[in-house]
Amino acid sequence: MIKYIEYPDAEMLKLLLQRPVNNNSADESVVASILEDVRANGDAAVRQYTEKFDHCTIGEMLVSEQEIFNAYQAVSIELKEAIETAKANIERFHRTQHVGSAPIETMPGVRCWRKSVPIETVGLYIPGGSAPLFSTVLMLAVPAVIAGCGRIVLCTPPDKNGNINPAILYAASTCGVSEIYKVGGVQAIAAMYFGTESVPQVSKICGPGNSWVTMAKQLIAKNGFPIDIPAGPSELAVYCDNTVPAEFVAADLLSQAEHGADSQVLVLSEDKGILQEIIEAIKVQVDVLPRKEIAMKALANSAAVLVKNQNDAMEIFNKYAPEHLILACDSAEILAQQVVNAGSVFIGAWSPESAGDYASGTNHTLPTNGNARGWSGVSVDTFVRKITFQHLSKEGLQRIGKTVEVMAEAEGLQAHRNAVTIRLGK
Amino acid sequence: MIKYIEYPDAEMLKLLLQRPVNNNSADESVVASILEDVRANGDAAVRQYTEKFDHCTIGEMLVSEQEIFNAYQAVSIELKEAIETAKANIERFHRTQHVGSAPIETMPGVRCWRKSVPIETVGLYIPGGSAPLFSTVLMLAVPAVIAGCGRIVLCTPPDKNGNINPAILYAASTCGVSEIYKVGGVQAIAAMYFGTESVPQVSKICGPGNSWVTMAKQLIAKNGFPIDIPAGPSELAVYCDNTVPAEFVAADLLSQAEHGADSQVLVLSEDKGILQEIIEAIKVQVDVLPRKEIAMKALANSAAVLVKNQNDAMEIFNKYAPEHLILACDSAEILAQQVVNAGSVFIGAWSPESAGDYASGTNHTLPTNGNARGWSGVSVDTFVRKITFQHLSKEGLQRIGKTVEVMAEAEGLQAHRNAVTIRLGK
Numbered sequence: 001m002i003k004y005i006e007y008p009d010a011e012m013l014k015l016l017l018q019r020p021v022n023n024n025s026a027d028e029s030v031v032a033s034i035l036e037d038v039r040a041n042g043d044a045a046v047r048q049y050t051e052k053f054d055h056c057t058i059g060e061m062l063v064s065e066q067e068i069f070n071a072y073q074a075v076s077i078e079l080k081e082a083i084e085t086a087k088a089n090i091e092r093f094h095r096t097q098h099v100g101s102a103p104i105e106t107m108p109g110v111r112c113w114r115k116s117v118p119i120e121t122v123g124l125y126i127p128g129g130s131a132p133l134f135s136t137v138l139m140l141a142v143p144a145v146i147a148g149c150g151r152i153v154l155c156t157p158p159d160k161n162g163n164i165n166p167a168i169l170y171a172a173s174t175c176g177v178s179e180i181y182k183v184g185g186v187q188a189i190a191a192m193y194f195g196t197e198s199v200p201q202v203s204k205i206c207g208p209g210n211s212w213v214t215m216a217k218q219l220i221a222k223n224g225f226p227i228d229i230p231a232g233p234s235e236l237a238v239y240c241d242n243t244v245p246a247e248f249v250a251a252d253l254l255s256q257a258e259h260g261a262d263s264q265v266l267v268l269s270e271d272k273g274i275l276q277e278i279i280e281a282i283k284v285q286v287d288v289l290p291r292k293e294i295a296m297k298a299l300a301n302s303a304a305v306l307v308k309n310q311n312d313a314m315e316i317f318n319k320y321a322p323e324h325l326i327l328a329c330d331s332a333e334i335l336a337q338q339v340v341n342a343g344s345v346f347i348g349a350w351s352p353e354s355a356g357d358y359a360s361g362t363n364h365t366l367p368t369n370g371n372a373r374g375w376s377g378v379s380v381d382t383f384v385r386k387i388t389f390q391h392l393s394k395e396g397l398q399r400i401g402k403t404v405e406v407m408a409e410a411e412g413l414q415a416h417r418n419a420v421t422i423r424l425g426k
Numbered sequence: 427m428i429k430y431i432e433y434p435d436a437e438m439l440k441l442l443l444q445r446p447v448n449n450n451s452a453d454e455s456v457v458a459s460i461l462e463d464v465r466a467n468g469d470a471a472v473r474q475y476t477e478k479f480d481h482c483t484i485g486e487m488l489v490s491e492q493e494i495f496n497a498y499q500a501v502s503i504e505l506k507e508a509i510e511t512a513k514a515n516i517e518r519f520h521r522t523q524h525v526g527s528a529p530i531e532t533m534p535g536v537r538c539w540r541k542s543v544p545i546e547t548v549g550l551y552i553p554g555g556s557a558p559l560f561s562t563v564l565m566l567a568v569p570a571v572i573a574g575c576g577r578i579v580l581c582t583p584p585d586k587n588g589n590i591n592p593a594i595l596y597a598a599s600t601c602g603v604s605e606i607y608k609v610g611g612v613q614a615i616a617a618m619y620f621g622t623e624s625v626p627q628v629s630k631i632c633g634p635g636n637s638w639v640t641m642a643k644q645l646i647a648k649n650g651f652p653i654d655i656p657a658g659p660s661e662l663a664v665y666c667d668n669t670v671p672a673e674f675v676a677a678d679l680l681s682q683a684e685h686g687a688d689s690q691v692l693v694l695s696e697d698k699g700i701l702q703e704i705i706e707a708i709k710v711q712v713d714v715l716p717r718k719e720i721a722m723k724a725l726a727n728s729a730a731v732l733v734k735n736q737n738d739a740m741e742i743f744n745k746y747a748p749e750h751l752i753l754a755c756d757s758a759e760i761l762a763q764q765v766v767n768a769g770s771v772f773i774g775a776w777s778p779e780s781a782g783d784y785a786s787g788t789n790h791t792l793p794t795n796g797n798a799r800g801w802s803g804v805s806v807d808t809f810v811r812k813i814t815f816q817h818l819s820k821e822g823l824q825r826i827g828k829t830v831e832v833m834a835e836a837e838g839l840q841a842h843r844n845a846v847t848i849r850l851g852k
Contacts, residue, residue: 079833081829085826088532093532097540104522106516106786119800120766131838132836134837135837167836204800224644226797232650248848248849251841254844258841259839285848291838332817342813344816347817350818351817351818355536357830358842360818360826361530362814363814371652373629374652376810376812377812381807385802386802387769389762389771390773391758400781400786402508404778404781404783406508407508407784407785410558410560411557411560411561413717415677415681415715416784419680419681419778420780422674422711423674
């Protein structure tokens with residue numbers, strides 16, 4: 001069960017803010033050998049690993065139009081409506097992220113600008129496993145489509161019968177992504193990285209995965225290949241006061257705890273009473289959860305912490321850099337302005353984290369494991385490059401020329417200098 | 427000397443667009459052992475490697491105020507003025523990159539926004555070696571300062587006498603960066619990654635380096651740590667017609683060729699005459715260059731290519747994804763709109779690449795080696811995170827609640843559903 005801690009000192013805090021040891025069971029050399037095999041043998045290797053790991057003999061890797069059509073029939077009207085509502089909100093929010101930058105003259109005759117240009121071919125990975133993560137399809141496909149990526153490739157593992165969950169096919173297709181391959185695991189990352197006969201080579205790979213997929217993404221990141229963000233176990237930190245019903249907070253904590261045994265949740269308050277109520281409410285709520293066992297393991301990594309005041313709480317949060325941060329208190333709007341390190345922030349009693357996971361419009365692909373100190377979550381930015389442009393007139397070059405010549409000379413780069421001198425001598 | 431090729435077919439093009447083999451002489455296991463040594467032994471290890479690789483016994487790692495004061499005396503007035511002019515232009519351009527995002531209601535009662543928050547502590551690496559790269563100081567420090575980073579740490583290797591080039595100290599200091607450590611190489615990356623007694627731990631590391639530094643950055647990137655962009659040999663591609671003097675283009679090509687033996691330059695045209703003139707002009711100009719030997723090696727990796735038309739040229743460029751692209755022709759402004767993959771684009775006869783390297787205002791830290799397909803150059807974006815926020819009113823949650831409940835249920839995440847259900851039952 002979740003630990004209760006009062007006024008932790010610096011040492012205790014350090015212990016508290018440690019992430020559960022990331023039990024990355026993936027063997028780097030095995031992952032590297034799968035990557036190499038797919039590079040050398042393409043589809044044949046992909047098929048072989050699909051047989052080995054997914055216990056499926058795939059025929060055509062590309063999902064057919066008929067399969068997508070069937071998925072439209074298979075998904076309930078209720079779920080379709082929910083997906084469409086979520087998609088519309090995600091679109092509305094992500095559309096605000098598309099920025100251009102008008103040209104400016106840094107000096108008379110020296111005009112510079114940036115242009116957002118979509119990545120031409122992008123790869124999205126959607127894990128299989130116990131639950132079909134169609135919400136992640138929305139979170140990756142919507143910004144990729146808004147960015148204007150020309151080709152969006154989605155890989156997801158087939159079940160034993162070679163099928164993909166209809167909700168995943170529906171979500172992808174309704175976003176405009178119809179190039180879906182029945183390939184999962186390390187072999188999917190390898191196929192998109194190198195390209196095979198069936199799967200196109202992409203220029204960036206996004207999406208979550210198990211420890212093997214994560215290792216594959218980290219290995220290609222080492223080669224300089226762009227990925228969305230490093231993946232890790234999910235986290236939630238909450239600050240609350242006694243204006244918020246304890247069962248709201250308990251439910252939020254459990255919604256993260258059910259993600260995985262290595263998830264972690266923290267709740268901080270300056271009110272001892274509410275913390276005790278929350279712990280009691282967790283005990284009641286967890287008992288009836290289908291994923292109780294997982295949640296209980298995550299709660300063992302978790303803590304309810306009594307703090308002196310809100311400033312202490314914010315300092316702890318900014319050190320911890322949580323993926324999700326809920327501020328459920330009277331002064332939540334003010335506290336939100338003090339957030340420095342977090343993935344996504346939920347303000348007030350009526351903003352459960354699960355609203356952002358699915359449908360409020362913000363992205364749920366967020367930095368975990370303290371990575372919020374240096375990384376942002378997925379957004380339209382993830383799917384564009386900002387290319388810079390400059391146009392100098394002859395007068396512009398005359399004005400700036402001396403500066404370039406002096407600096408190039410001082411850096412010992414004579415040819416850099418010449419490119420200006422020759423022009424100005426003309 | 428640069429190769430001349432007419433109307434290459436697909437196979438020849440493939441050969442042409444290959445990068446020079448990146449002779450990464452860095453031994454991964456050696457780099458990993460230095461990282462580990464600095465993690466375990468901190469300053470002591472840093473001192474030991476500085477002695478070994480830089481042949482310098484450092485006393486205080488932190489550059490003193492006195493040393494910075496001395497640098498102000500040592501740098502010529504002419505160079506100071508050049509640095510100030512360049513800095514002002516870089517500031518003007520990068521200030522346009524600071525974007526907020528106003529809150530929007532994705533649904534009535536569901537308010538979402540993004541906020542750019544500076545990375546708290548960022549590390550900049552400036553290589554030593556033959557030339558003092560003070561221009562790179564400007565290119566990293568200016569956007570970091572504009573982003574608002576609270577603590578900017580700069581590491582650069584000392585010479586044998588324990589000194590840093592005054593131009594580097596001046597450039598850093600005039601940008602507002604005064605926390606400068608006399609530490610270079612892998613040990614500098616390790617020190618900023620782990621933190622030592624003297625060097626603070628940072629949340630992102632930016633800046634170029636030799637193959638050892640690059641390997642160190644790639645190894646920490648594998649661990650999920652954010653870096654600016656993967657580094658590689660410099661490149662330039664040019665399109666020109668006969669409206670541009672051949673010696674301009676020759677000078678531009680040489681300005682890249684002098685960077686390193688593994689640099690590569692390409693010039694494409696549909697005019698055979700100008701290509702021949704450019705090759706002749708290169709022969710003349712290269713002869714008097716101090717770095718002639720390096721440039722000659724780079725030219726051996728390089729090509730002048732006769733193409734059928736501008737569309738062919740743009741197709742080749744977009745496949746190649748050059749770090750720098752010069753469009754020196756009548757229709758340059760129109761062609762620029764067709765650029766999909768490039769780091770930075772220089773338009774017209776009066777826009778030499780060296781203007782952007784130093785002073786036009788755009789950033790010169792750009793993706794090489796085809797990485798422009800998925801990466802952007804350094805900008806203010808490099809030094810911020812975009813944190814998302816959301817505030818739902820009770821009515822907002824009532825409106826969106828069903829959607830969340832249905833989706834969570836379908837993904838098998840009952841506790842996610844409960845966080846809404848419990849609130850709406852209230």
